[in-house]
Amino acid sequence: MRLSELLVHTLREAPAEAEIPSHQLMLRAGLIRQNAAGIYTWLPLGLRVLNKVTHIVREEMQHIGAIELLMPMVQPAELWRESGRWNQYGPELLRLQDRRGREFCLGPTHEEVITDLIRNTVRSHRQLPLTLFQIQTKFRDEQRPRFGIIRAREFLMKDAYSFHLDVESLDETYMRMYAAYSRVLERIGLDYRAVKADTGSIGGDVSHEFHVLAESGEDTIVYAPDGAYAANRELAEARPSRKRRPAAEASLARVATPHAYSIADVSKLLDIPPSHCVKTLLVKGSETPAVALILRGDDELNPVKAGHLPEVVSPLKLLGEEEVRKLGSLEFGSIGPVDLEFPVIADREAALLADFCCGANTPGEHLTGVNWGHDLPEPAVADIRLVKEGDRSPEGSGRLSFARGIEVGHIFKLGKRYSTKMNAVVQDSHGAERPLMMGCYGLGISRIVAAAIEQNHDTRGILWPPGIAPFSVIIIPLGAQHSADIRGAAERLHDELHQAGLEVVLDDRCLRAGVMLKDSELLGIPHRLVISARSREKNIVEYQARGAVSSEDLPREGLIDTLRKRLMRQ
RNA sequence: CGGGGUGUGGCGCAGCCUGGUAGCGCGCCUGCUUUGGGAGCAGGAGGCCGCGGGUUCGAGUCCCGCCACCCCGACCA
Numbered sequence: 260m261r262l263s264e265l266l267v268h269t270l271r272e273a274p275a276e277a278e279i280p281s282h283q284l285m286l287r288a289g290l291i292r293q294n295a296a297g298i299y300t301w302l303p304l305g306l307r308v309l310n311k312v313t314h315i316v317r318e319e320m321q322h323i324g325a326i327e328l329l330m331p332m333v334q335p336a337e338l339w340r341e342s343g344r345w346n347q348y349g350p351e352l353l354r355l356q357d358r359r360g361r362e363f364c365l366g367p368t369h370e371e372v373i374t375d376l377i378r379n380t381v382r383s384h385r386q387l388p389l390t391l392f393q394i395q396t397k398f399r400d401e402q403r404p405r406f407g408i409i410r411a412r413e414f415l416m417k418d419a420y421s422f423h424l425d426v427e428s429l430d431e432t433y434m435r436m437y438a439a440y441s442r443v444l445e446r447i448g449l450d451y452r453a454v455k456a457d458t459g460s461i462g463g464d465v466s467h468e469f470h471v472l473a474e475s476g477e478d479t480i481v482y483a484p485d486g487a488y489a490a491n492r493e494l495a496e497a498r499p500s501r502k503r504r505p506a507a508e509a510s511l512a513r514v515a516t517p518h519a520y521s522i523a524d525v526s527k528l529l530d531i532p533p534s535h536c537v538k539t540l541l542v543k544g545s546e547t548p549a550v551a552l553i554l555r556g557d558d559e560l561n562p563v564k565a566g567h568l569p570e571v572v573s574p575l576k577l578l579g580e581e582e583v584r585k586l587g588s589l590e591f592g593s594i595g596p597v598d599l600e601f602p603v604i605a606d607r608e609a610a611l612l613a614d615f616c617c618g619a620n621t622p623g624e625h626l627t628g629v630n631w632g633h634d635l636p637e638p639a640v641a642d643i644r645l646v647k648e649g650d651r652s653p654e655g656s657g658r659l660s661f662a663r664g665i666e667v668g669h670i671f672k673l674g675k676r677y678s679t680k681m682n683a684v685v686q687d688s689h690g691a692e693r694p695l696m697m698g699c700y701g702l703g704i705s706r707i708v709a710a711a712i713e714q715n716h717d718t719r720g721i722l723w724p725p726g727i728a729p730f731s732v733i734i735i736p737l738g739a740q741h742s743a744d745i746r747g748a749a750e751r752l753h754d755e756l757h758q759a760g761l762e763v764v765l766d767d768r769c770l771r772a773g774v775m776l777k778d779s780e781l782l783g784i785p786h787r788l789v790i791s792a793r794s795r796e797k798n799i800v801e802y803q804a805r806g807a808v809s810s811e812d813l814p815r816e817g818l819i820d821t822l823r824k825r826l827m828r829q
Numbered sequence: 830c831g832g833g834g835u836g837u838g839g840c841g842c843a844g845c846c847u848g849g850u851a852g853c854g855c856g857c858c859u860g861c862u863u864u865g866g867g868a869g870c871a872g873g874a875g876g877c878c879g880c881g882g883g884u885u886c887g888a889g890u891c892c893c894g895c896c897a898c899c900c901c902g903a904c905c906a
Contacts, residue, residue: 271855271867272841276899286840296898350830351905368906402830402904410905418906458906466906477905574904669906701906737865773866780866791865801865 260730261753261767265289265303269778279475281712282407284721288781290708297404297412304782305708307729309415312704313394315446315726316417319439325390325419330372332396336362338371342680353400365398370677370699373420377695378683384424387685387695390432392419394704406475408709409665415705423696424687426674433465433672436700440469440668447707448724449714452664454480455490457563458671465672469702470664471710480664481646487655493563496642497650497659499607509614509628516625520592522556525625529616533557536616537609539594541583543576544602545569549586553596553605554644555612561645568641570602593618597626597635605631605638665710666703673697721783722806730764731826732756733784735776737791740769749790752800752818759819761826780805786825 266289273283276293285291290305301309317327336354339345345352345364353365366372373391381389397416404412419436423429437453444451449471456468468491470480481495482488490496519525526533536556542565544550550570554560566575583589587600595617596603609615616627631637650659678684678695687693708727715722725731734756736749749765756763764784766775779787789801789810800818803810804825813821 268839268856269867270840274840275835275842278900293898349904370906399905403900403902405900671906699906740864771864771866771868773864773868776866778867789865793865 260764262733262764263767265764267302267304267778267782269781277407279406279409279713280716281409281475281709284712284716284781285407285709288721288783291408293407297401297410299408299411299413301705304729308708308723308727309705311727311729312447312707313415313417316443316702316704317394319443319446320392320417320419322442323390323435323439325392325421327393328391329393329395330366330369330376332366332398333363334366334369334372336364338375338681339364342371342374342677344371351399351401353398366395367397367399368699368701369393369395369418370420370673370697371681374677374681374683374695374697377422378678378681381422381685381695384685384687384693388421388423388428388432390419390421390436392417392700406477406709408705409475409713410477411705414703417702417704419700421698421700423698424685424693426696429672429674429696429698433670433698436670436698437467440670440700440702443702444469444471444667444707447711447726449707449711451667452480452482452489452662454482454664455494456669457491457494464674467670468666469668469670471667471707471714472662473665473710473713474663475713476663476665478664478666480662481659482662483652483655483657483659485652485655485657487657488652488659492646492661493561495646495659496564496653497646498653499611500651501611504611504631505613507613507630507633509630511629511634512627513619514625514627515623516593517623519625525616526556529625529627531616531627535612535614537596537605537612539596539599539618541578541586541589541594541601543572543578545572547601549578549583549601551594551596551599551601551603552643553603553609553617553638555606555608556616558606558608558644558647561643565641565643568604568643570604570639588622589620590622593620593622593624595620595626595629596638597629603635603638604641604643606644607640607642608644610638610640665706665713667707667710668700668702670700671698673699716783717806719777720781723783723785725785725826728762728783728785730762730784732761732763732786732788732822733779733782734763734765734788734790735779736766736769737772737775737789739767739790742792744795745790745792748795752788752790756819756822759823761819761822786822 268289270287274286277283277286289302292300355363394417398413401412404410421432451471453467453469456466458466479492481490481492516525516528519528522533522536522538533556538554538556540552541549562575566573580591613630615629617629619626648661652659675694683695684692712721734749734753736745739746753763753765785805787803794801798815799812801810802813
């Protein structure tokens with residue numbers, strides 16, 4: 260392949276809209292072009308990388324016995340009405356009408372379409388288990404696309420769906436898929452973590468996310484150094500700081516706390532550490548106008564965990580200052596759980612406190628020496644705090660650390676959610692109809708490309724992991740403008756490597772040395788060969804690995820074998 | 830969706846306050862020189878100054894409306 264054919268137009272400066280390295284480098288190296296917010300063209304060079312990832316993913320899917328199919332991007336509204344998601348999904352679902360006014364949407368995911376397919380084609384448990392996948396363009400009308408390809412509206416995704424008679428079979432496929440995702444990321448050579456995750460709006464009971472570790476990641480993942488525990492911070496929990504509540508010693512007292520509204524203010528004023536104060540957050544209840552969530556003063560609410568409480572509306576809605584006022588004589592800054600007329604749910608840590616301090620539900624006053632079961636009823640207890648770095652790991656030993664990650668994969672045990680709603684049943688061995696057990700498994704192919712760059716770049720450009728580099732070898736002829744000999748030598752070398760099955764690209768643009776050398780580094784091709792008058796004279800080829808500090812001379816004779824060895828070594 | 834910002838040639842930007850010939854650097858085309866880390870000189874092409882309306886003799890510049898894009902937050906299988 261010749262560079263002149265690939266529409267590479269490198270940019271010396273990054274376009275102003277790009278902030279993070281992967282976005283800047285993808286634009287500068289000519290991998291993508293933006294068409295609209297979150298919508299991109301993949302240029303030839305970028306597409307080669309995308310196809311590399313696709314290839315690896317396809318192989319690993321086939322390896323675990325998944326069967327490929329291709330479903331439509333445009334999906335009829337009826338299916339979404341059946342599953343209930345036409346109303347649930349919200350504006351992220353791009354809806355459209357055909358010329359007859361029939362409603363459709365662009366597929367953000369394919370549970371409906373595949374469930375519809377399977378209910379019409381699978382009747383017997385003998386056809387199970389079954390795992391199907393596709394690699395297809397998805398559209399989600401994100402409120403705020405950003406970071407280039409990482410959070411695009413249109414993106415390439417591998418989505419797989421599995422169908423089972425029982426949960427044991429689902430568990431088995433789930434674990435196989437987990438292993439396959441791990442292999443994909445290992446083959447590409449990315450530093451990643453699989454973490455327990457919230458199931459979000461897709462539902463189901465168990466789910467894991469696969470995160471590529473990167474500073475610019477949008478998610479915080481929590482892990483224990485012994486590897487026994489890893490979770491998204493949205494769902495992460497910690498081992499409680501103590502086993503049981505200390506005995507009460509103090510007695511209830513009401514103190515004036517003028518102008519002290521925050522935990523920090525109160526703590527300072529009364530000389531009580533924040534860990535012995537509680538904060539009371541009022542949220543909209545599912546049955547009651549409000550529910551009080553109690554946290555230790557030094558803890559923060561995890562809205563995702565709290566949103567799962569049956570007593571509160573989901574997603575969680577914190578009451579604003581005005582809404583709180585309407586509830587009675589309550590004012591922000593002095594709310595507490597004592598004599599509150601709403602359900603009180605305490606975080607585990609807050610429930611372990613004795614002699615604590617809280618708002619008195621009278622503006623400008625707080626209570627000290629408060630004790631559960633004495634000054635107020637024992638609360639309902641739940642784990643609703645956001646874990647902190649250094650908390651104790653809930654499994655195994657050690658303390659929790661944080662890292663930033665880019666979510667590239669997410670697998671779910673869906674259970675019967677879709678099969679029940681859409682009446683997808685099979686006959687079991689007794690002839691009885693049973694709803695299908697389902698799993699679904701997403702892997703963001705285009706996002707992996709960006710994540711790979713995010714994790715593998717330097718000041719000069721991209722350093723492609725060998726498994727997904729657009730080319731393995733780039734040949735740069737220096738002085739080719741004036742030398743038919745150099746030109747010819749470069750061409751012959753290119754053809755020879757190509758014949759030998761190496762993925763090689765020749766920079767035939769005949770530009771100045773500096774430009775071609777810089778570009779080769781920007782493009783991130785792992786191996787570079789320079790042909791020049793000097794190399795011709797000495798009958799060598801100058802070799803430099805991307806990222807290496809210096810070059811070395813390789814004898815022209817046997818070059819292919821030498822190169823092959825270096826390619827294998829990676 | 831709330832807050833902030835930006836729209837001027839392919840990319841990066843100035844010009845707008847104070848209205849009067851649309852400019853700079855990079856890139857692109859031609860020629861000459863140069864040639865191992867983003868060359869020099871000369872010549873050249875390329876612009877509904879985001880869109881619509883208004884004010885004015887005259888609008889890139891002032892006013893009104895809209896749109897697009899970016900950033901922070903909320904949101905997000």
